[in-house]
Amino acid sequence: MIARLLRLVAANGRLVLVAGLVCGVAFPGLAAAMKPYLPEIVAGLLFIAAFRIGPREAAGKLRDLGSGAGIVGLYQLLLPLGLALGFLFLGISAPLAAGLVLMAAAPSISGSPNLTLLAGSDPAPALRLLLMGTAAVPLTVVPVFWATPALGDAGVVAAAALRLLILIVGAGAAAFVLRRLILKTPTPEALQVVDGISALALAVAVIGLMAAVGPALREEPLRLVGTLAFAFAANFGLQIAAFVVLGALGVSRERVAFSIVAGNRNIALFLTALPAAITDPLLLFIGCYQIPMYLTPLILGRLYAGAKADGPRA
Incomplete structure (x- = not known):
């Protein structure tokens, strides 16, 4: 019975994400209560x-790593x-400008393999980018912060990135061991059950990330609309630009994952690495940014469905 319900959830995973967004906005108390548990949810x-994905697909080939x-x-x-x-150069120091720089300097979200799967493509390249990108943050963040003095100390961010990397590697290693022990050769039905669990976990995660959006909807609706429009433009703009450029370069198998x-x-x-004086003005942008993120499979799914990429594999 439970397995059948999870397969049903997997089949309607995009709508499940929308339900998570709605709950996060409609129940700000629930969102605030879940926020302290986000690290554990991310690990999940x-x-x-x-x-x-499994260890074999996650490792990939040397060419893929390059x-x-x-x-x-x-x-x-x-x-x-x-x-x-x-x-x-332009003398722009608005909070949204700093937010855009921070967003671009950050590694992939932990849910990028899950989103890629919901978009109907192979999630393994997304997992590899997640691992490699998080490992690279201590190096890549230094010149970015040097060029944006208002962001503060790059060393603090590098330390936070190292903690995140330990979390990612630990969760991944435990998952690979368990996969080898209990699901070495999974059936399509078994993978659908895992996909259903993945969709539910994403929906739960977004509730805690929407803590700033519900209050803004009631108290500052115009500011919310402007920030939300900026977040959609930044998120979907980068995805579509990457999809077009990668297609022009002949990238096929990784195209959807790299675009997402x-x-x-x-x-x-x-949020855990910088002082509140820097992050507080960005909380609404970060909350709004979750909306296009979790709507990616629903809104851009048709675009990605046309890509010449492999589907999910065991």
């Missing part, structure tokens, strides 16, 4: 994604550095 997401390193350098170093220097990662970054990483 990583565990489920790694368990679903292309992943290039994407990480482009996404987390060249893009945010270009944005930071551009804002510095382009716009969906773990900006929440900086």
Whole structure:
């Protein structure tokens, strides 16, 4: 019975994410209560994604690792550095500008393999980018913060990134061991059950990340609308741009995963690393940013369905 319900959830995973967004906005008390448990929820997401993919697909080929390193350098170093220097040259220091730089400097969100799976594509490249991108943060964040003095100490962020990397590696290793022990050769039905658990976990995670959006809807609706429009433009703009460029370059298998990662970054990483004076003005943007993130499979699903990419594999 439970397995049948989870397969039903998997079949309607995109709508389950929307339900999570609605709950996060409609029940701000619940969102605030869940916020302290986000690190544990993130670890759960990583565990489920790694368990679903398996160690063989996660490791990939040497060629895949090389292309992943290039994407990480482009996404987390060249893009945010270009944005930071551009804002510095133009004299723009608005909170949303700082938020955009932080978003671009962040590694992939922990749920990127789950989102890639919901978009109907192979989640393994997304998991590899998550691992490689998080490991690279201590190096890539230094020049970005140097070009954006208002963001504060890059060393604090690097330390937070190292803690996140330990969490990711630990959750992934545990998932790979369990996968080898109990689900070495999974059936399609078994994978659908895991997909259902993944969708539910994503929906739960977004509730805690929406803590700032519900109050803004009631108290500052105009500011909320403007911030939400900016968040959609930043997230979907980067995804669509990456999808077009990767298609022009002939990338096929990793195209969807790399595009999803382009716009969906773990900006929440900086909440635990930077002082409140810097992050408080960004809380609404971070909350609004979750909305296009979790609507990615629903809104951009048709775009990604046309990509020449492999589907999910065991």
